[in-house]
Amino acid sequence: MITIAIDAMGGDHAPQVPIQAVNQAIDKYPQVQFKVYGDQTKITPLIRTDQRIEVIHCDEIIDNEDDPVRAVRTKKESSMVKAARAVKEGEADVLLSAGSTGALLTAGLLIVGRIPGIDRPGLMPVIPTISSEHPHLILMDAGANADTKPINIQQFAVMANVYARQVLNIERPRVGLINNGTEASKGSQLSKEAYALLSELDSIHFVGNIEAKNLLNGEIDIAVTDGFTGNAILKTLEGSVKSLVSLLKSTFKSGGLLTKIGAFLIKNPLKNTLENLDDSKQGGAVLLGVKAPVIKAHGSADEEAYFNAIRQSIHVIESQAVVQITNYFSD
Amino acid sequence: MITIAIDAMGGDHAPQVPIQAVNQAIDKYPQVQFKVYGDQTKITPLIRTDQRIEVIHCDEIIDNEDDPVRAVRTKKESSMVKAARAVKEGEADVLLSAGSTGALLTAGLLIVGRIPGIDRPGLMPVIPTISSEHPHLILMDAGANADTKPINIQQFAVMANVYARQVLNIERPRVGLINNGTEASKGSQLSKEAYALLSELDSIHFVGNIEAKNLLNGEIDIAVTDGFTGNAILKTLEGSVKSLVSLLKSTFKSGGLLTKIGAFLIKNPLKNTLENLDDSKQGGAVLLGVKAPVIKAHGSADEEAYFNAIRQSIHVIESQAVVQITNYFSD
Numbered sequence: 001m002i003t004i005a006i007d008a009m010g011g012d013h014a015p016q017v018p019i020q021a022v023n024q025a026i027d028k029y030p031q032v033q034f035k036v037y038g039d040q041t042k043i044t045p046l047i048r049t050d051q052r053i054e055v056i057h058c059d060e061i062i063d064n065e066d067d068p069v070r071a072v073r074t075k076k077e078s079s080m081v082k083a084a085r086a087v088k089e090g091e092a093d094v095l096l097s098a099g100s101t102g103a104l105l106t107a108g109l110l111i112v113g114r115i116p117g118i119d120r121p122g123l124m125p126v127i128p129t130i131s132s133e134h135p136h137l138i139l140m141d142a143g144a145n146a147d148t149k150p151i152n153i154q155q156f157a158v159m160a161n162v163y164a165r166q167v168l169n170i171e172r173p174r175v176g177l178i179n180n181g182t183e184a185s186k187g188s189q190l191s192k193e194a195y196a197l198l199s200e201l202d203s204i205h206f207v208g209n210i211e212a213k214n215l216l217n218g219e220i221d222i223a224v225t226d227g228f229t230g231n232a233i234l235k236t237l238e239g240s241v242k243s244l245v246s247l248l249k250s251t252f253k254s255g256g257l258l259t260k261i262g263a264f265l266i267k268n269p270l271k272n273t274l275e276n277l278d279d280s281k282q283g284g285a286v287l288l289g290v291k292a293p294v295i296k297a298h299g300s301a302d303e304e305a306y307f308n309a310i311r312q313s314i315h316v317i318e319s320q321a322v323v324q325i326t327n328y329f330s331d
Numbered sequence: 332m333i334t335i336a337i338d339a340m341g342g343d344h345a346p347q348v349p350i351q352a353v354n355q356a357i358d359k360y361p362q363v364q365f366k367v368y369g370d371q372t373k374i375t376p377l378i379r380t381d382q383r384i385e386v387i388h389c390d391e392i393i394d395n396e397d398d399p400v401r402a403v404r405t406k407k408e409s410s411m412v413k414a415a416r417a418v419k420e421g422e423a424d425v426l427l428s429a430g431s432t433g434a435l436l437t438a439g440l441l442i443v444g445r446i447p448g449i450d451r452p453g454l455m456p457v458i459p460t461i462s463s464e465h466p467h468l469i470l471m472d473a474g475a476n477a478d479t480k481p482i483n484i485q486q487f488a489v490m491a492n493v494y495a496r497q498v499l500n501i502e503r504p505r506v507g508l509i510n511n512g513t514e515a516s517k518g519s520q521l522s523k524e525a526y527a528l529l530s531e532l533d534s535i536h537f538v539g540n541i542e543a544k545n546l547l548n549g550e551i552d553i554a555v556t557d558g559f560t561g562n563a564i565l566k567t568l569e570g571s572v573k574s575l576v577s578l579l580k581s582t583f584k585s586g587g588l589l590t591k592i593g594a595f596l597i598k599n600p601l602k603n604t605l606e607n608l609d610d611s612k613q614g615g616a617v618l619l620g621v622k623a624p625v626i627k628a629h630g631s632a633d634e635e636a637y638f639n640a641i642r643q644s645i646h647v648i649e650s651q652a653v654v655q656i657t658n659y660f661s662d
Contacts, residue, residue: 146520216574262596266583
């Protein structure tokens with residue numbers, strides 16, 4: 001039986017969305033049980049069945065306004081901290097939350113704890129590409145670390161490689177280092193040293209440097225970089241897609257009758273296309289490098305996105321990705 | 332009289348595009364003369380008039396395959412090096428090239444030379460936003476430096492501020508520091524120290540940290556960051572716009588008859604919208620911090636884009652932006 005600890009109070013639509021997703025998953029996945037952390041008076045009426053769902057009441061909530069480190073240290077009765085503690089104590093296998101990213105990373109680090117041998121865990125989203133042959137791009141680190149050393153980037157590559165193989169079933173993932181040019185001699189002090197460390201690794205298929213303009217075309221499966229750059233790239237992607245969609249909308253809105261008819265005719269195919277860019281289909285971003293998977297769903301996740309994150313949580317546990325990572329670094 | 336040194340052999344369509352743009356500019360700007368560097372046998376037949384156009388023959392070309400530093404040091408007879416030397420020796424006021432970015436940055440640094448008091452020049456593109464009220468975003472440094480110190484970021488802000496005021500006529504440019512969160516306490520060691528230095532400056536209107544997802548919505552006029560992150564952001568933007576456009580195209584192409592009719596009806600308004608995202612309307616990216624402006628046009632620039640870069644070159648000289656920067660740092 002797989003046990004998922006749900007921080008039911010995290011996210012813009014908590015606890016409704018997490019609970020709806022749990023209700024949906026309970027039928028679909030008989031091998032799974034849930035420990036749901038949060039305000040019992042709000043949660044209990046939403047739950048469809050008490051089979052394999054246990055609600056653990058929590059008095060506190062950590063929100064986006066809280067200072068992450070202080071909140072995790074002081075709000076001991078919060079849903080996020082109690083869910084993380086359940087994972088740490090082996091009462092649950094994986095932690096899922098749509099709450100504050102900073103607090104969740106902190107809870108992962110301070111409560112769940114690092115895998116021995118890993119200096120810094122990394123945050124790993126799976127981003128949809130425009131390639132039908134290679135539809136996934138793993139980005140690591142997308143922001144768990146503000147300051148990164150070359151050895152951290154090497155470890156990110158190893159962890160992401162295990163994930164790509166075990167969870168995404170990519171046989172021989174192509175790993176690229178994000179850099180300001182493709183030549184081996186290019187880059188910052190950090191990226192040059194990371195390049196050397198990645199070249200030394202036999203366990204990964206390192207294909208060299210990649211420029212950020214080529215991330216979405218399916219050239220590589222895994223892009224590793226420092227957490228500051230990775231965070232900027234992820235947010236630039238998010239912002240540019242949003243900006244483009246809003247530009248398209250205002251173009252159609254301000255156009256004449258023919259434009260409006262045209263927009264009506266392409267609406268559905270366009271919607272399908274844009275949905276392919278929605279990374280919540282893959283679930284959430286995984287904090288890898290801690291003793292149990294910690295998965296961050298989007299704060300704005302709807303029921304479907306949250307359900308995808310539950311499916312992903314199950315998949316990560318069943319694939320034994322964290323076990324493999326732990327074994328790798330214990331050698 | 333303003334003298335523009337043109338590296339006519341740089342870019343994908345050299346020397347045709349640069350010369351066509353020069354031909355167009357010579358009538359429009361009577362206050363301008365051109366020194367055109369490159370292969371005389373190719374250039375002379377393309378030139379429409381020899382009024383205010385001087386062709387200086389060059390035997391060599393620096394291309395994108397060349398190692399930038401070695402090429403600038405050894406290819407003394409190349410069009411780029413000779414054009415840069417003309418600027419250095421006061422025979423021209425500004426250097427314009429669509430050639431190798433790396434080589435042009437090197438030529439700017441090694442030949443034109445730094446302004447005293449400026450540690451590292453920065454590369455500054457002007458990026459179109461989706462805000463009609465604030466249509467321009469200056470990004471600095473977009474990749475002149477692989478490794479950046481806090482003081483460099485402070486100097487980028489001062490230089491970009493002068494450019495925004497003098498060239499883009501923004502009265503009180505809002506300067507933001509790209510960071511992994513908006514709180515003042517956020518960020519890497521580098522961004523925290525840069526934050527402190529930016530806060531100390533009375534000469535700029537520093538509005539604090541900005542996340543990369545909000546760069547295109549007009550919140551700020553100038554985004555400063557280290558050159559590695561800035562390069563990744565610029566390239567992510569480039570790649571995501573390209574990917575989205577290619578997705579739209581394949582959506583329309585693979586759709587049924589109604590989708591195709593719809594696509595036909597929205598084609599022109601969509602084209603206009605996407606053209607607004609084309610940063611070549613602003614000209615090229617400016618290397619600021621060297622003794623004379625060095626302007627990099629896109630390698631793929633067409634005649635119009637190159638003409639825009641000529642117009643921008645004139646504007647930068649007439650606005651005396653570099654003189655003002657020099658005065659600021661000489662105090």
